[in-house]
Amino acid sequence: MDAEALFRQQCTTALNEDGSANAERLMNLVVETYRLQAGKKRAAEDHSHLLSEENTTLKGSLVATKEDLAEQQRLFGIVLDNLPQGLSVFDTEQRLIVCNTRFRQVFGFSAEAASPGASLKTLISMIRGTERIEKKVSRLRAATEGGHIRHREWIMEDGRTIQSVITVLPDGSNISIHADVTEDRKAAERIAYLAHHDPLTGLPNRISLRERIDAALAACKPDEQIALVHLNLDRFKSINNTLGVSAGDKILRQVAERIRMSAGGNVLARLGSDEFAILQSGRQQPWNVTALADQIRRELSEPFFRGDKAVELSVSMGIAISPQDGIETDTLLKHAGVALSHAKSSGGKGERFFTAKMEAQIEARHTLEADLRKAIEREEFELHYQPLYDLGQQKICGFEALLRWNHPTRGRVPPMEFIPLAEEVGLVVDIGRWVLRRACRDAMDWPEDIKVAVNVSAIQFTNSDLPSDVAASLAEAGLPANRLEIEITESVLMENLDEALPVLHALKQSGIRIGMDDFGTGYSSLSYLRRFPFDKIKIDKSFVNGIVEDKEAFAIMRAIILLGDALGMRVTVEGVETAEQLAMLQREACDEIQGYHISPPRPAVDVPYLLAWPQAHPSARAS
Known part of the structure; x- marks a missing residue:
């Protein structure tokens, strides 16, 4: 029995004893009162219990919060003290x-x-x-x-x-x-330094030079002039190829130091490879810059030594003076470069001042270059052939193919005018392929014992697959490889020795004959005979001119002929123009001759007539 039922029973018993008529109502009132009090008590107990639980939770939360804050503070300290900044x-x-x-x-x-x-x-x-x-x-x-x-x-x-x-x-x-x-x-300063300086010599570079020219032109007074000297070492590539790039770099540093001493307080810059520039400001031009050029030439004429080996250099210079040659940086640089090109084309070892005539020549050169590109597309070229005469057999043994350009409006353009240009702008590769194909086709119309000789440029060794071009030309024409002779100049080996030798060996192994043209005109000709077994050496005509009157010229000629015989190489002498020269070479047992005494170069259609002429003596051909 629950408390309420017990309470009701007790109240009923008590009221019955009193005999009260309102006992039931009173009981109900008391019960309701009890219920109310009991409810309040339970609510109070429940509230008290709830407060106790909340207090416990709050205390736990405070402890947890304190621990979180401590952990966050610890992590913050770790992060703070481990920052790189x-x-x-x-x-x-x-x-x-x-x-x-x-x-x-x-x-x-x-x-x-x-x-x-x-x-x-x-x-x-x-x-x-x-x-x-x-x-x-x-x-x-x-x-x-x-x-x-x-x-x-x-x-x-x-x-x-x-x-x-x-x-x-x-x-x-x-x-x-x-x-x-x-x-x-330090890294940023190094980058900025390298952006404006040459790493090899420490000199200002091209970018820095432009900035300094800009500043000099802006600050130039009305009575002042600015001279720009563009310098280029002559034939420096041969130094790298002969001594190696490392030795070449050491010599370049010595060159830079000598030019620096000559330049004094003037701005000196290295433009790249073997090119330098000097910016000179002041009065009394062109006398001051002329004196400067003379001083530089004298300084660089003294030999440079690499170990016990002496290296001699020369320099070409182009000079432009502002304001007469230009008042803008680009113009001044361009005109100094134009003047340098003329100095180089004149044989080097000197300086040239810019003139308006030079600029006109440059414009003409650009026009010629455009025409040359069209000539390749239109095949405006033809080959002429100059006989090679065998002195032992007393007969023509072959022909050298010589390129000719028949311009539609200019007429015949001299080879010395367009071939160097073709080499400079890279067109000689396409022209060279055409020459090989045409010469091989023409030679197929000749007797089987007649060979054809083709000159090959140094550019063809570096910018094309020469063995493939030669093989394709022979295959297209059906010409046997032993009837083709490739002639190279010393410059091929001087400028590209490491690349040229494998190519030459590949050509020789295929059965093609290899000859060195213009032998004796370079200072390394003899050394190259040790590096490659040439089939033939061709003596430059400059050695032939004086052999009749000049005993020293004759002695040199004789020595080369004996050298070729000792090495098992045929010797061809070009530039033979007189019967006296021919007679002397016959007495020295020279193998071949070439020159106007036999015949000038003739078109391909004339080759049969040349071969049909009397064979007994070449003097019959002179007419």
């Missing part, structure tokens, strides 16, 4: 609130000196260095409107550079990042 926070009164270990390390502060509450002014006074920059960079935006960012840079006594980026908040407090940028600055 220094971090500092100062309040509105410029007193330190917090900083990390890197901040103290960067500026050399002790933990006591850089502790919370330290004055910014005091810390700055302790920095062992000087402030170089203090600059307002930008305004802050959005929630921090009114603040700004500053950059400060410190040059420390130990040589380090420290950069500070300070974020100043609107209330005057600030947060700063501090970084040691020493290595970054």
